Amino acid sequence: GAGVSQSPSNKVTEKGKDVELRCDPISGHTALYWYRQSLGQGLEFLIYFQGNSAPDKSGLPSDRFSAERTGGSVSTLTIQRTQQEDSAVYLCASSPGLAGRELFFGEGSRLTVL
Amino acid sequence: AQSVTQLGSHVSVSEGALVLLRCNYSSSVPPYLFWYVQYPNQGLQLLLKYTTGATLVKGINGFEAEFKKSETSFHLTKPSAHMSDAAEYFCAVAYNQGGKLIFGQGTELSVKP
Numbered sequence: 661g662a663g664v665s666q667s668p669s670n671k672v673t674e675k676g677k678d679v680e681l682r683c684d685p686i687s688g689h690t691a692l693y694w695y696r697q698s699l700g701q702g703l704e705f706l707i708y709f710q711g712n713s714a715p716d717k718s719g720l721p722s723d724r725f726s727a728e729r730t731g732g733s734v735s736t737l738t739i740q741r742t743q744q745e746d747s748a749v750y751l752c753a754s755s756p757g758l759a760g761r762e763l764f765f766g767e768g769s770r771l772t773v774l
Numbered sequence: 775a776q777s778v779t780q781l782g783s784h785v786s787v788s789e790g791a792l793v794l795l796r797c798n799y800s801s802s803v804p805p806y807l808f809w810y811v812q813y814p815n816q817g818l819q820l821l822l823k824y825t826t827g828a829t830l831v832k833g834i835n836g837f838e839a840e841f842k843k844s845e846t847s848f849h850l851t852k853p854s855a856h857m858s859d860a861a862e863y864f865c866a867v868a869y870n871q872g873g874k875l876i877f878g879q880g881t882e883l884s885v886k887p
Contacts, residue, residue, distance in 0.1 A: 693875065700783070702879035703818075703864060716874050751818070763810075763875060765818040 662686070664766035666752050672772045673742055681737045681769045685754030693755075693763065694727055694737050698748040706750075709735065742773045776801055778867050780878035788886045793837075793852040795881045797865030800846065807848040808866040808875070809839055818864065824848065835859070860885045 665684040673679050685692050694706040705719035709729045720726070724742075729735040739746055749770050753763040781796040799805055809821040822833025829841040835858075839850045848865060865878040 695877070703866075703877035705874060705876055708874040753818075762820045762823070763818075767817050 664752055664754050664764050666750075666766035666769050668769055669767060670770045670772075672774065674774050675744060676741055678738065678740045679742055679771060681739075681750050681752075681771070683735045683737070683752030683754075683766060685733065685735070685752070686764055687733075689754035689756055689764070690732070691755045691761075692729055692735050693753045694735070695751045695753070696748045697751055697768070701748075703751065706737070739771075742771075744773050747771055747773045776805075776867060776869055776876055778865050778876055778878035780863075780865050780881050782881055783879060784882045784884065786884040786886060787855045789857055790854050793850070793855045793859065793883065795850040795863050795865075795883065797839075797848045797850065797878060798846055799848065799865075799867045801867075801869060803869050804843065806868045806873075807839075807841060808868075809833065809837070809848075809850050810864045810866060810877075811861050812864065812880075813861045821850070821863070855883075855885045857885050857887065859883060 667682045690711045692709040696704045696706055707727045708716040724740045727737045749768040751765055751768045753765045755761045755763045777800045779798045787793055807824040810818045811821045812818045821837055822831050824831045824841045832838045837852045839848050841848050862880050862882045864880045866875050868875045
């Protein structure tokens, strides 16, 4: 596809379970971002991958959160031992890489932790 | 640490009235500045951006924003609001070409008939 693809679009899980969220960026885009959007909280930066550089993990809220990007393309965000406060929409975005360039967002993965 | 502040989580205007959404950033380093819009049940899309050059930037749907370095601001305006402008608007900043993009808390714009 031409856009950023995220899966699953909706995920309901029980507290304490692990979840994986996937992002397929636009082909050729070297930069990939994960954000979390909660009601009233805006877009919270989680992690940023830029080419072969070490990722900027400064936004990850706890060590239960991790992300990887394989082959400079697909990325997976993993949340271990989910908590109710993890419920949110997780957005992935990609860009050609330079800060002055536009980010292209996926539709998001809505996570609900019961 | 870099940050972006959007004044007012909710703004309500009448149709045809001026829209003004405020954004301030924290840094002495010239930034790259963006406004994104999220319409109900849709993804985020770029409204406009400032990188270098002219400080008054025009975007889609009649919106514009002015970069004022002395005020560290990048306020978004539209002369005449339309019902279809109702959405959430996010200001964002990056500080170098390889830098991460940080978003503000968002401002929800309501337009009354």
